[in-house]
Amino acid sequence: MQRAVHDRGGWPTDAAIDRSEHELADWELRTDALLGALAKHDLMNVDQLRRGIESMPPEDYERASYYERWLFSIEARLAEAGVIAPGELDARLAR
Amino acid sequence: MSYRPGQRVRVEAREHQGHHRTPAYLKGRTGTVERVHAAFRNPETRAYGSDGLPAQPLYLVAFAQRDVWPDYGGHADDRLFVDVFEHWLQEAQ
Amino acid sequence: MSDHDHDHDHAPIADGDEPPAAARVRALEALLVEKGVISHEDVREGIDWLVSRTPADGARVVARAWLDPDYRERLLADGRAAARELGIDPGPAPVLVAVENTERVHHMVVCTLCSCYPRGLLGPPPDWYKSLPYRSRAVSDPRGVLAEFGTTLDDDVELRVLDSTADIRYLVIPRRPEGTDDLTEDELAALVTRDAMIGVVAPAAPAAVGA
Numbered sequence: 068m069q070r071a072v073h074d075r076g077g078w079p080t081d082a083a084i085d086r087s088e089h090e091l092a093d094w095e096l097r098t099d100a101l102l103g104a105l106a107k108h109d110l111m112n113v114d115q116l117r118r119g120i121e122s123m124p125p126e127d128y129e130r131a132s133y134y135e136r137w138l139f140s141i142e143a144r145l146a147e148a149g150v151i152a153p154g155e156l157d158a159r160l161a162r
Numbered sequence: 163m164s165y166r167p168g169q170r171v172r173v174e175a176r177e178h179q180g181h182h183r184t185p186a187y188l189k190g191r192t193g194t195v196e197r198v199h200a201a202f203r204n205p206e207t208r209a210y211g212s213d214g215l216p217a218q219p220l221y222l223v224a225f226a227q228r229d230v231w232p233d234y235g236g237h238a239d240d241r242l243f244v245d246v247f248e249h250w251l252q253e254a255q
Numbered sequence: 256m257s258d259h260d261h262d263h264d265h266a267p268i269a270d271g272d273e274p275p276a277a278a279r280v281r282a283l284e285a286l287l288v289e290k291g292v293i294s295h296e297d298v299r300e301g302i303d304w305l306v307s308r309t310p311a312d313g314a315r316v317v318a319r320a321w322l323d324p325d326y327r328e329r330l331l332a333d334g335r336a337a338a339r340e341l342g343i344d345p346g347p348a349p350v351l352v353a354v355e356n357t358e359r360v361h362h363m364v365v366c367t368l369c370s371c372y373p374r375g376l377l378g379p380p381p382d383w384y385k386s387l388p389y390r391s392r393a394v395s396d397p398r399g400v401l402a403e404f405g406t407t408l409d410d411d412v413e414l415r416v417l418d419s420t421a422d423i424r425y426l427v428i429p430r431r432p433e434g435t436d437d438l439t440e441d442e443l444a445a446l447v448t449r450d451a452m453i454g455v456v457a458p459a460a461p462a463a464v465g466a
Contacts, residue, residue, distance in 0.1 A: 069177055070186035075390040076367030076418060077187040077231065082388040084403050088381045091305075094277035099379075100301025101284060104293040117369055118181040118209035133370070133385050135276045142283070150292055151283075159282050183420045185367055187394065199350065202422050220421050227397075227416075236398040240414045245421035 072125040073117075095134040101141060111144045119143045163219045164248055169195045171223060172254035173246060181209035184250045192254045193225035196243060204247070219248040304344075305379060310449035312343045313376035313426060317452065318444035320353075321431045331355065334426060338376060346375025348424045354417065355428040356454075361408050362415045363401070363454035364425045365393035371419040373426050377449050384453065394418055404455040427454040435461050 070078075091099075105111040119140025120128070128136065145151040165171055175190030183205055198221055203214025227240040234240070287293045316338055320327040330337035334351030338344075345351050351373060354362045366372065367390045372380040383389050392400050397416045401408065408414060417425045429451040435443060438461060451458045 073368055074186045075387055076185045077395040078387070078391040080388050080391045084383050084386060084388045084392070084400065086381075086383050086403075088383070091379055092273070092277065094273065094280050096302045096305055097284060097298060098276070098280045099305055100298045101280065101287075101293075103301035103304075104287075104297035107297055108293060110292065112208055114181065114205040114208035114214070115211070117205075120369070121181060129387070132274070132276075133382070135274065138276050138280055138283075145283075145287075150290070151286065156279065156283055156286060159286055160278060183368060185418065185420065187367075199421075199423060202349070205421070220423075222423070224415075231395050235396065236414060237410075237412075240397070240416075242394055242416050242418065244418045245423055247421070 071121055072123070072128045073121045098134045098137050098141070102137065105141070105144075110148060110150065111141065115144050116140050163198055163201075165195045165198070165219075165221060165251065165253075167195050167197060170254040171195055171221070171246075171251040173223075174250050174252060178206070180206065182206050184246060185244070187230060188225070188244055188246070191225055191230055193223040193229070193244075195221050196224040197222035199245065202247075221246055221248065221251065223251070304346075305374070308346070308374055308376075308378040310377045310447075310452065311444070312338070312341075313373070313449070313452045314444040314447035315341055315440075316343065316353075316376060316426070317428055317447045318440045320428055321435075321443055322440055327355075327428075330428070334424075344375055346373070346424075348373070348375070348422060350423045351376070351426060352423050353426045353428050354415075356430045358430075359411065360413050360415060361454065362417060362425075362427045363393065363397055364417045364419060364427060365390060366419040367391070367394055368420060371424060373424040373452075375424075376426055377452060381449070401455060404450065406456050427452050429454075429458045432458050432460050 102111060102116055116137065120136045123136065123139055146153060170192060172192045173184060173188045173190060201217035201219045204218045208214035222243055223246050225242045227234045227236055227242055228238060230242055284298055288295055316330065319341060320330050330353045334353045335345045338351065356362055370380055370385040372384060394416055397414055419425055429447065432446060446458045446461065448456065448459060450456045
């Protein structure tokens with residue numbers, strides 16, 4: 068059965084489980100809360116979040132951190148909804 | 163709700179392009195209904211902007227680990243419990 | 256920003272240790288607020304809720320269930336209602352199901368597809384719970400995973416792994432440790448760790464607390 072990159076149950080791996088933990092950084096809390104804010108305004112739901120994450124190129128998915136995946140999905144959704152124009156966020160960052 | 167606790171059910175072994183919540187490792191496997199949950203909005207359509215209605219019945223289905231993994235190395239009566247939507251289930255023997 | 260409101264008491268404006276995503280999400284939030292799509296308060300509320308959630312809430316639920324058989328029944332029947340009884344906000348997930356470990360059955364929870372987790376009772380999940388190796392091996396090699404956490408089950412114990420694939424969130428009620436008959440509810444709660452409520456370890460033994 069074909070499987071997508073997020074579908075990890077039983078995925079062959081010898082990797083040990085890294086049990087180190089980190090307190091969520093401000094930007095991670097902010098990303099999490101941003102989804103909630105968008106949901107409150109009916110712009111994005113958790114299923115759309117997951118769908119967006121699942122659409123990441125596989126190498127990017129595996130390399131990205133947890134909230135980097137969320138941000139990818141949020142940006143994709145906002146572009147899909149026409150809320151943010153292509154390149155608009157990059158232009159703002161370059162200011 | 164079509165299925166009852168104790169009933170044998172098989173998870174459909176079909177591809178599904180796009181968002182869905184039936185894990186690949188489970189497709190084609192047969193288990194037993196453990197619990198009947200309520201009906202929930204369908205994530206497969208909610209993921210694309212729909213309201214997800216009509217709500218789909220959801221079941222907690224139990225699988226013997228040795229029925230899921232050919233090389234399962236744990237105990238013979240270890241089990242795996244997964245929430246599966248009715249539209250992914252068929253009656254099994 | 257001219258007003259140093261509480262939105263900015265955590266993050267520096269630029270930090271060499273941060274990934275590019277950090278500046279990106281701050282800029283995105285500002286952009287969305289400027290467009291009138293969301294408010295800063297919306298984001299603040301979300302952050303406040305998230306940082307207010309801790310495993311101490313789940314531990315209270317478990318300790319109460321250990322002490323009060325009627326509460327235990329109510330918890331097993333409706334986890335959200337039982338949490339609210341203790342003044343705990345279970346969060347947005349529609350259904351919370353508590354599963355009880357016994358002499359013969361041990362439960363362990365995973366979300367192989369993403370990271371579904373009872374955040375309302377346990378706070379944010381640890382990195383390892385969201386990691387690819389845990390998501391992979393918790394279903395196919397759960398006893399190996401338990402061994403990595405230092406947990407061995409007795410020979411006659413059935414291991415049940417729950418994969419949270421839908422809107423149900425699962426909370427493990429671990430077994431009450433031996434030698435705890437004289438403990439208060441608070442003392443019992445102190446034994447119940449986050450990892451015990453995920454199901455990868457047993458609760459702490461009473462002698463270990465306060466050592």
